[in-house]
Amino acid sequence: MAKFGEEETAGQFSNRLSGIVEGGLTSLSIAFGVKTGLFDILVEHHHTPMTSQELADAGGFKERYVREWLGAVAGARIVHLDPVTERYHIPAQLLDVFKKGTPQNHLVLATKAVPFLSEVFNDMREVVKKEGPLGLPFSKAKSFTEFEDDFSRLWYENEFRQEFIPSIPSLHTKLDKGISMLDVGCGHGAGILNLAEHYPRSRFVGIEIGEDSVKSARDLANVKNLTNVEFHCIDATTLPKDWANTFDYVFFHNVIHDLARPDLVLKEVKEVMKPEALMSVLEINASSKQANNIDSQGGSELYTFSLFHCLPVSCNTPGSLGLGTAWGKEAATEFFKEQGFTIKSITELPKLHFLCTVSTESLKGQ
Numbered sequence: 045m046a047k048f049g050e051e052e053t054a055g056q057f058s059n060r061l062s063g064i065v066e067g068g069l070t071s072l073s074i075a076f077g078v079k080t081g082l083f084d085i086l087v088e089h090h091h092t093p094m095t096s097q098e099l100a101d102a103g104g105f106k107e108r109y110v111r112e113w114l115g116a117v118a119g120a121r122i123v124h125l126d127p128v129t130e131r132y133h134i135p136a137q138l139l140d141v142f143k144k145g146t147p148q149n150h151l152v153l154a155t156k157a158v159p160f161l162s163e164v165f166n167d168m169r170e171v172v173k174k175e176g177p178l179g180l181p182f183s184k185a186k187s188f189t190e191f192e193d194d195f196s197r198l199w200y201e202n203e204f205r206q207e208f209i210p211s212i213p214s215l216h217t218k219l220d221k222g223i224s225m226l227d228v229g230c231g232h233g234a235g236i237l238n239l240a241e242h243y244p245r246s247r248f249v250g251i252e253i254g255e256d257s258v259k260s261a262r263d264l265a266n267v268k269n270l271t272n273v274e275f276h277c278i279d280a281t282t283l284p285k286d287w288a289n290t291f292d293y294v295f296f297h298n299v300i301h302d303l304a305r306p307d308l309v310l311k312e313v314k315e316v317m318k319p320e321a322l323m324s325v326l327e328i329n330a331s332s333k334q335a336n337n338i339d340s341q342g343g344s345e346l347y348t349f350s351l352f353h354c355l356p357v358s359c360n361t362p363g364s365l366g367l368g369t370a371w372g373k374e375a376a377t378e379f380f381k382e383q384g385f386t387i388k389s390i391t392e393l394p395k396l397h398f399l400c401t402v403s404t405e406s407l408k409g410q
């Protein structure tokens with residue numbers, strides 16, 4: 045690909061633009077197939093190619109629309125159409141990509157970002173105006189929260205307990221013996237629900253500002269009969285005073301850049317951490333310099349996610365720091381130090397993992 049403003053001619057750019065447009069539109073059709081369950085039916089029937097009528101009947105859909113959808117996904121060479129029998133199937137080598145819960149499924153889930161982010165397209169036309177609203181309330185971003193939850197669930201199911209927890213020295217042993225862990229901005233609680241099942245001697249607390257998420261996390265804990273996990277609908281900028289000096293391990297996954305005032309949240313978190321406690325912060329792997337991100341794969345995606353979700357939800361409060369999804373490694377490193385933490389390590393997982401303790405100076409001041 046030619047570098048911007050250099051060798052690329054207008055004709056080459058037009059070709060590239062047509063690929064961008066096609067990709068966006070195809071993403072919408074893929075997301076439609078995921079949300080309606082059309083792909084699930086094709087996966088289930090992969091041994092027996094189906095006609096559009098059979099597919100429609102199997103899912104209780106109108107054949108005419110299903111045929112149009114099949115045209116979109118066959119045109120994108122995702123579903124194979126036999127021109128003679130007019131039957132459709134997913135090629136065997138793509139099955140895992142479309143099967144729910146497989147690690148390969150994450151990019152298919154990512155297509156749902158297109159319809160979900162588009163829901164706030166018109167709101168953002170107002171927000172961007174100088175005199176427009178500051179940002180978007182979380183209630184406007186409900187669908188996108190569902191998307192994020194699906195996406196992070198894959199990580200929680202496949203890597204969190206198996207790879208992430210053992211990567212932190214002695215954490216597995218401590219959890220096994222019994223410690224207290226706080227998950228800040230826990231969403232639907234997938235992470236600590238998973239840990240609570242496997243570490244029955246430890247106590248897990250999830251806090252989350254979204255009422256619906258807290259309700260669904262509590263429901264899941266009840267279904268699983270878990271008594272060592274609790275969820276609270278709390279704004280993390282004001283934690284209960286009687287939690288002071290309680291937690292051995294604090295965890296933030298994809299949360300700091302969504303917060304209006306991460307400085308106030310970290311101040312509170314320091315209070316509830318025990319002196320020897322660890323804090324893990326997982327953030328998007330990006331540089332704080334935009335110029336360094338735009339050349340890397342996914343650079344444009346990162347800023348699109350930020351523009352239509354992370355930035356407006358965090359900026360909706362007066363005085364917000366407005367970090368944005370790609371606030372980046374350099375700024376985050378400085379920020380955690382300024383807030384009174386010592387960074388023990390920064391690892392790329394591929395997310396950035398900042399493993400921190402409360403700094404000695406902060407402990408003296410407490």
Ligand SMILES: C[S@@+](CC[C@H](N)C(=O)[O-])C[C@H]1O[C@@H](n2cnc3c(N)ncnc32)[C@H](O)[C@@H]1O
Pocket residue numbers: 182189192193196197228229230231232251252253254257278279280281296297298299302303304
């Ligand atoms: C990107 S989501 C990440 C959710 C979860 N940690 C995960 O891994 O799926 C960020 C979460 O932070 C929550 N949040 C934002 N501001 C908050 C605040 N002030 N207090 C508590 N939770 C907050 C949001 O409701 C949202 O669920």
